[in-house]
Amino acid sequence: MATKIDPTTVQTISWETDVCDRCGGTGYMPYAAYGGVCFKCNKAGKVLTPAGRAARKAYMEARNAACVKATVRELVAGDKFSLNGDRWARVLEVKAPEGDVWYGKAGDVSLWSIETKNTNYLMDPDAEVLIWSPNAFLAGVTKVVNRKGSVLTFKTAE
Numbered sequence: 001m002a003t004k005i006d007p008t009t010v011q012t013i014s015w016e017t018d019v020c021d022r023c024g025g026t027g028y029m030p031y032a033a034y035g036g037v038c039f040k041c042n043k044a045g046k047v048l049t050p051a052g053r054a055a056r057k058a059y060m061e062a063r064n065a066a067c068v069k070a071t072v073r074e075l076v077a078g079d080k081f082s083l084n085g086d087r088w089a090r091v092l093e094v095k096a097p098e099g100d101v102w103y104g105k106a107g108d109v110s111l112w113s114i115e116t117k118n119t120n121y122l123m124d125p126d127a128e129v130l131i132w133s134p135n136a137f138l139a140g141v142t143k144v145v146n147r148k149g150s151v152l153t154f155k156t157a158e
C-alpha cells in the first residue's frame with residue numbers, strides 16, 4: 001500500500017485526463033460546424049477520465065461545503081468568489097446602485113456591479129456566493145488527495 005499523502009503539502013490539484021476520442025486530441029473537427037471546434041472537449045483536446053471526473057466532483061462537494069457563504073452585498077475587494085464553485089473571480093470593486101447611478105434591474109431588484117479583472121458581474125445583492133479560502137481548498141484536497149483521478153503538484157520547501 002502506498003504512503004498516504006499529507007494534504008497540507010499539496011500546491012495545486014487537477015484531474016486525470018485522456019486524449020479526446022472525438023477529435024483525436026486536436027480540439028477541432030474536420031468540418032465547419034461551430035467553427036470546427038470539438039464540442040466534446042471544447043478545444044482542449046482532452047477530456048476527464050471517469051476517475052478524474054469522480055475525483056473532481058468529490059473535491060468540489062467537499063470544498064464548496066467548507067467555503068464561507070455570503071451574499072453579494074457582503075463581498076469586499078480581494079474576495080475570490082463563485083456562484084457554484086465552477087468559475088472563480090477576484091473582486092476588484094463592489095458598486096451598489098445609488099441615486100441616479102444604477103447598473104441594471106432584474107424584475108424589481110436593482111443589481112449591484114461586482115467588478116473583476118475580466119468581467120463586471122451584475123448581480124442580485126441577496127444572491128448567495130461561495131468565498132474561496134485556503135481552508136476550503138484544504139478540505140477539498142483532503143477528500144481526494146489519495147484517490148485515483150487526482151493529479152497533484154506539491155509545495156516546494158522554502
Ligand SMILES: [Zn+2]
Nearest residue numbers: 020023038041
Ligand atoms: Zn475533442
